[in-house]
Amino acid sequence: MVSGKRLADIGYRTFSASMILLTMYGGYLCAVAGYHFVQKRKQLKLAAENQDPELMKG
Numbered sequence: 001m002v003s004g005k006r007l008a009d010i011g012y013r014t015f016s017a018s019m020i021l022l023t024m025y026g027g028y029l030c031a032v033a034g035y036h037f038v039q040k041r042k043q044l045k046l047a048a049e050n051q052d053p054e055l056m057k058g
Contacts, residue, residue: 002010
């Protein structure tokens with residue numbers, strides 16, 4: 001039989017590990033979203049620079 005203290009210790013460690021993994025995953029998702037944001041901004045800037053000036057007069 002597992003003692004109450006040992007059970008609480010296992011539960012605490014499991015919870016802590018899951019929170020660490022969740023934090024790491026959240027950081028990964030933020031990094032990916034930031035990367036895509038920067039790439040999209042670069043792409044839009046390039047598209048704006050490559051537009052024909054005659055089209056903008058229209």
